[in-house]
Amino acid sequence: MTPPRTLLDKIWDAHEVTAKPEHPSVIYIDLHLIHEVTSPQAFTGLQQRSLCVRRPDRCLATMDHSTPTFGQQATSHAITDAAAKTQLARLTENCHRHGITLYPHGSAENGIVHVIGPERGRTLPGMTIVCGDSHTSTHGAFGALAFGIGTTEVEHVLATQCLLQHKPAAYEVVFENSLPPGVSAKDMALALIAKIGADGGTGHAFEFRGQAVEELDMEGRMTLCNMSIEAGARAGMVAPDAKTFAYLAGRPEAPKGVPASWWRLNSDPDATFARSVTIDASTLRPMVTFGTSPEMGIPVDEEIPTAKGDAATRGKLERALEYMGLQSRQPMVGIAIDVVFIGSCTNGRLGDLRQAASVLRGQKIAPKVRLLVVPGSMEVKRLAEAEGLDEVFIEAGGEWRTPGCSMCIAMNGDQLEPGQRAVSTSNRNFEGRQGPGSRTLLASPLTAAAAALHGAVADPRPLLMSVGASQGAEQVHGQQGGGA
Amino acid sequence: MKEPEKSFVRLRSMVVPLLRDNVDTDQIIPARFLKVTHRSSLGPAAFADWRRDPAFVLEQERYDGAQILLTGENFGCGSSREHAAWALRGAGFRAVIATSFGDIFRQNALKNALLPVELTPSQHEELLAEAVGQDGVVDVERPASGTPLVEIDLERLVVTMPSGRDLPFDVDPFSRYCLLGGVDQLDYLLSFSKEIANYEVDHG
Ligand code: SF4
Numbered sequence: 001m002t003p004p005r006t007l008l009d010k011i012w013d014a015h016e017v018t019a020k021p022e023h024p025s026v027i028y029i030d031l032h033l034i035h036e037v038t039s040p041q042a043f044t045g046l047q048q049r050s051l052c053v054r055r056p057d058r059c060l061a062t063m064d065h066s067t068p069t070f071g072q073q074a075t076s077h078a079i080t081d082a083a084a085k086t087q088l089a090r091l092t093e094n095c096h097r098h099g100i101t102l103y104p105h106g107s108a109e110n111g112i113v114h115v116i117g118p119e120r121g122r123t124l125p126g127m128t129i130v131c132g133d134s135h136t137s138t139h140g141a142f143g144a145l146a147f148g149i150g151t152t153e154v155e156h157v158l159a160t161q162c163l164l165q166h167k168p169a170a171y172e173v174v175f176e177n178s179l180p181p182g183v184s185a186k187d188m189a190l191a192l193i194a195k196i197g198a199d200g201g202t203g204h205a206f207e208f209r210g211q212a213v214e215e216l217d218m219e220g221r222m223t224l225c226n227m228s229i230e231a232g233a234r235a236g237m238v239a240p241d242a243k244t245f246a247y248l249a250g251r252p253e254a255p256k257g258v259p260a261s262w263w264r265l266n267s268d269p270d271a272t273f274a275r276s277v278t279i280d281a282s283t284l285r286p287m288v289t290f291g292t293s294p295e296m297g298i299p300v301d302e303e304i305p306t307a308k309g310d311a312a313t314r315g316k317l318e319r320a321l322e323y324m325g326l327q328s329r330q331p332m333v334g335i336a337i338d339v340v341f342i343g344s345c346t347n348g349r350l351g352d353l354r355q356a357a358s359v360l361r362g363q364k365i366a367p368k369v370r371l372l373v374v375p376g377s378m379e380v381k382r383l384a385e386a387e388g389l390d391e392v393f394i395e396a397g398g399e400w401r402t403p404g405c406s407m408c409i410a411m412n413g414d415q416l417e418p419g420q421r422a423v424s425t426s427n428r429n430f431e432g433r434q435g436p437g438s439r440t441l442l443a444s445p446l447t448a449a450a451a452a453l454h455g456a457v458a459d460p461r462p463l464l465m466s467v468g469a470s471q472g473a474e475q476v477h478g479q480q481g482g483g484a
Numbered sequence: 485m486k487e488p489e490k491s492f493v494r495l496r497s498m499v500v501p502l503l504r505d506n507v508d509t510d511q512i513i514p515a516r517f518l519k520v521t522h523r524s525s526l527g528p529a530a531f532a533d534w535r536r537d538p539a540f541v542l543e544q545e546r547y548d549g550a551q552i553l554l555t556g557e558n559f560g561c562g563s564s565r566e567h568a569a570w571a572l573r574g575a576g577f578r579a580v581i582a583t584s585f586g587d588i589f590r591q592n593a594l595k596n597a598l599l600p601v602e603l604t605p606s607q608h609e610e611l612l613a614e615a616v617g618q619d620g621v622v623d624v625e626r627p628a629s630g631t632p633l634v635e636i637d638l639e640r641l642v643v644t645m646p647s648g649r650d651l652p653f654d655v656d657p658f659s660r661y662c663l664l665g666g667v668d669q670l671d672y673l674l675s676f677s678k679e680i681a682n683y684e685v686d687h688g
Contacts, residue, residue: 017683018676022657026676028683040521083519090521134564150566150592160673162680198506199558199584234587293506316505409515430510432533
């Protein structure tokens with residue numbers, strides 16, 4: 001009898017090409033996602049060795065990090081940044097030369113790499129998926145082992161379709177019970193990171209389980225898995241279920257039907273995990289960060305903590321607060337903000353935009369606040385526009401942009417001025433992440449939208465009660481909107 | 485442009501104390517420097533935003549030529565950008581000593597012959613006291629008395645402190661073997677071409 005295995009074990013075992021003691025395993029990679037920023041040096045390396053891409057059919061490339069998001073008819077002609085232009089030209093050249101499918105800027109399939117993989121039906125249960133991007137963990141929502149790699153490893157995968165890897169340890173993250181209204185997957189992620197720390201998952205792959213995880217739709221599960229890396233785990237995963245298969249049904253590149261093997265992609269009942277943590281989802285509140293690490297997050301209705309512990313711990317908090325221009329004991333609610341950014345591979349999907357729109361519908365954002373709404377892909381943009389969400393944002397006083405990473409990483413000109421504070425649905429609040437001197441407060445789409453209305457950090461829950469009364473609570477419940 | 489050294493055996497240098505936790509790859513190299521299509525010449529971009537402060541430790545002349553960065557926990561967390569390892573190499577570093585590292589950064593560093601040395605918190609404290617200040621106080625402002633040199637030996641897996649005392653550390657055996665011999669990991673991976681082809685036949 002085989003010993004009980006975790007979901008991670010099952011995927012790992014099925015992809016191990018060789019295993020030698022004292023050596024990393026050779027792991028086969030089913031899908032390699034590529035974007036402009038982390039790939040050029042890998043293609044150059046390939047060329048220097050006169051190697052070709054082993055399996056171009058297992059690669060998919062997009063342009064997202066440095067592409068502009070203004071103008072409804074974005075084309076590469078709109079790109080004025082010379083360096084970005086060169087990088088994009090190199091990607092086009094490399095994909096063309098090696099026969100890799102590329103969804104270029106402006107094309108109907110273009111979008112952020114972690115949004116289009118699932119949307120196109122390329123991300124499938126049981127796969128190993130890599131990308132030169134740390135938020136590759138997103139794809140784990142489908143029961144895949146998906147993780148970010150560096151450029152040298154990108155070159156390895158291009159050349160061999162394999163990677164040298166040590167197996168991570170399995171870490172069970174259980175969210176018991178159901179989420180309260182107004183609390184979403186982003187809040188679950190920020191609560192987990194606050195609890196276990198930005199390095200709590202180092203060396204591990206999370207498996208998210210429990211009632212609140214099962215109740216999340218696929219978009220919510222992607223948000224949760226996306227943030228795994230912010231807790232130090234390279235991967236996060238959710239066992240696939242009927243919701244997963246329903247999401248994939250009819251996607252352009254997904255197979256027809258549900259292979260029997262997909263139903264077996266779950267941890268055996270008595271499988272053991274190296275570590276485990278349990279969080280009662282029913283106690284969660286909307287979360288917001290106050291510092292410069294995603295672990296510095298608290299419920300929105302609380303005060304910024306005071307420094308405790310040893311000198312190093314105190315120094316870390318003091319330094320972060322000084323950078324953010326905030327103080328201990330200051331209530332989060334009411335902290336003035338300049339910009340609200342709704343988008344990114346964390347919260348730039350249709351359900352996220354629906355949630356934000358549910359708060360903003362028929363309202364005006366605070367004067368002097370800049371609201372930037374950037375759909376995660378052209379498909380998200382089309383679907384959102386078909387529902388009139390674009391009009392909701394524009395009428396509220398926001399900007400409706402074309403897809404890209406935008407202000408999540410500030411490589412494309414969308415950025416904060418030094419010292420400006422933003423509530424952002426992205427995933428990192430590091431110093432300067434949204435431009436030199438930028439100050440980022442991470443939150444869910446509902447909390448971000450509430451902040452846009454108030455011009456300050458705000459608790460979205462009171463707003464939802466009034467919206468809920470007129471629209472029916474469904475749209476604004478913690479489970480993110482239905483998805484495409 | 486000279487090819488950077490691909491192996492690592494031992495190194496003797498003073499250390500630069502960057503005593504912060506969670507130093508993320510956005511600090512090591514801000515995103516605006518990622519629009520390059522090459523690996524070289526990223527050195528000047530290392531810690532570009534922090535370097536605008538003249539008091540920042542890397543802006544201090546007395547650390548010129550140091551090849552070891554001594555930092556806190558979870559160094560290199562965040563983005564997978566290998567540019568972080570390239571920038572540190574470009575800035576002259578050959579090793580980073582910390583109490584823990586972000587997983588992807590550690591891999592990227594090892595592949596660029598930038599040695600990530602993980603010490604326990606108590607070893608870290610000892611090293612700090614000897615290499616930075618006698619009392620181990622976290623004080624980056626105070627001039628280091630003289631230039632205490634630290635040696636990192638990958639063959640013996642020890643950090644030798646200025647006093648001559650050894651602090652043992654660990655590196656995974658395969659990465660150590662590659663670094664000591666300058667073995668290219670892609671060459672090693674390519675040696676499995678037959679096994680990979682067989683896997684593809686079996687798995688469609
Ligand atoms: S949206 Fe942000 S986190 Fe996601 S891939 Fe783009 S830059 Fe990375």
